[in-house]
Amino acid sequence: MAEVKPRKPELGRGERVLPGVFRLRLPLPWPGVPHCNAWAVAAGEGVVLFDTGMHQPGSLAHLERALAMCNLRLQNVRLLVCTHAHSDHYGQAAAIIERAGCELWMHPNHEHMRRWAEDPGAALARRLEIARQSGVPAEPLRRYAAERGAQESGIAAIVEPDRDLLPGVVIETDLGPWTVHETPGHSPSHVCLFQPERRLLISGDHLLGRISLHFDYGYSADPVGEFLHSLDVVEELNARLCLPGHGRTFTDVHAHIEGNRKLVAERLDRTLAAIGRADPPTPYEIVPELTGGETSPASSSPWLIAETLAMLTHLEVSGFARRIPGEPERWAPAAPVVPSL
Numbered sequence: 001m002a003e004v005k006p007r008k009p010e011l012g013r014g015e016r017v018l019p020g021v022f023r024l025r026l027p028l029p030w031p032g033v034p035h036c037n038a039w040a041v042a043a044g045e046g047v048v049l050f051d052t053g054m055h056q057p058g059s060l061a062h063l064e065r066a067l068a069m070c071n072l073r074l075q076n077v078r079l080l081v082c083t084h085a086h087s088d089h090y091g092q093a094a095a096i097i098e099r100a101g102c103e104l105w106m107h108p109n110h111e112h113m114r115r116w117a118e119d120p121g122a123a124l125a126r127r128l129e130i131a132r133q134s135g136v137p138a139e140p141l142r143r144y145a146a147e148r149g150a151q152e153s154g155i156a157a158i159v160e161p162d163r164d165l166l167p168g169v170v171i172e173t174d175l176g177p178w179t180v181h182e183t184p185g186h187s188p189s190h191v192c193l194f195q196p197e198r199r200l201l202i203s204g205d206h207l208l209g210r211i212s213l214h215f216d217y218g219y220s221a222d223p224v225g226e227f228l229h230s231l232d233v234v235e236e237l238n239a240r241l242c243l244p245g246h247g248r249t250f251t252d253v254h255a256h257i258e259g260n261r262k263l264v265a266e267r268l269d270r271t272l273a274a275i276g277r278a279d280p281p282t283p284y285e286i287v288p289e290l291t292g293g294e295t296s297p298a299s300s301s302p303w304l305i306a307e308t309l310a311m312l313t314h315l316e317v318s319g320f321a322r323r324i325p326g327e328p329e330r331w332a333p334a335a336p337v338v339p340s341l
C-alpha cells in the first residue's frame, strides 16, 4: 500500500514564461485553489506587477522568493496594477506599495472589497442573512458561521488606487503598451489588460484555464449578464496567449470563452427547470440541481447560494423568472404575458 505523505507546504515560485514576462505563483490557504498568479512584466529599470497574492502570515516572503527566482526584488516594482479587488489579487497591495514606493492602479468599483476588509464580521453577517433568506437551514448556517468566523480578510490594509483603471488608461512596458478593458461579472472591479501587438491577455479571474464560475452577488444589478457581456468584450480582442489569475498560461482563448458561455447557459437552463415545479423552491433547494445533482455539504455554502441567486436574478432581469417575497423567498417562472386586446 502506498504511503500517504503529508503535502509539502507550498512556497512562492517564479518562472519566466516569455522574454520580459514572469509568472509568480503564490500559495493560497483555500481547499481546491492552492495558488494564484501575479505577473511581472519588464518596464525600463524594473517591472510592472499585475496582482499581489493574498495577505497571510509569511505571504510577503513568498512573493519575494518568487521574484528572487526571476532575479527581481520588491524594490524593482515600478507600478502595481490589480485586475480586481479580491484578496488573492489585491491583499498584499498595501505592503507592496509601501516597500516599493510605487503607485497602485485599480478599477474604482471596489466597494465590495472595502466592506469585506473594513468589517469581515459584518460582511459575514450579511452573507449569513442572505443565506437564511434563501432557505438555508439553521444547522449548516451555524456551522458555516463557526468555520468562517475566525477567518481574516486576507487584505493587509485598505489602500485606494492612485489612478482609476478605466478604458483609455495605458500601462507602458518593455513589451509595449497594455490597454484596459472593463470585465465585470466575477467581480464589479474586474478589468483585463491587453497587449495588442503581441496579443497577450492578463485575464485575472475572468478567464481561467480550468473553467469555474464565481459572481460577486449584491453589488450590481445582474452579475451574470455583466459576465456574459465581458466575454464578448474579451473575444473582440482576439488574444493569442492568456496569462490567468490561477493556473498555467493557455493559448486556446476562444475555446475558453465558449466554454464559459456554455457553462452559464447550462446553469441557467437548470435553474429555469428547477423553478418550473409545482411548489416554488427556495434558492437553497435549487443549489443541488444547479451543480448537477451534487449533494455535498457545500450546497449550503453562501458561495453557491450567491451563484444561484446570480442565476435567478439574471432570469428575472431577462423576464423568465419572478421572486416570491417571503421568509424564505421562493422563485417561480415569470407569469406568461397575456397579450392585451
Ligand SMILES: [Zn+2]
Pocket: 084, 086, 089, 186, 187, 205
Ligand atoms: Zn477573484
Ligand SMILES: [Zn+2]
Pocket: 036, 086, 088, 089, 205, 245, 246
Ligand atoms: Zn482569484
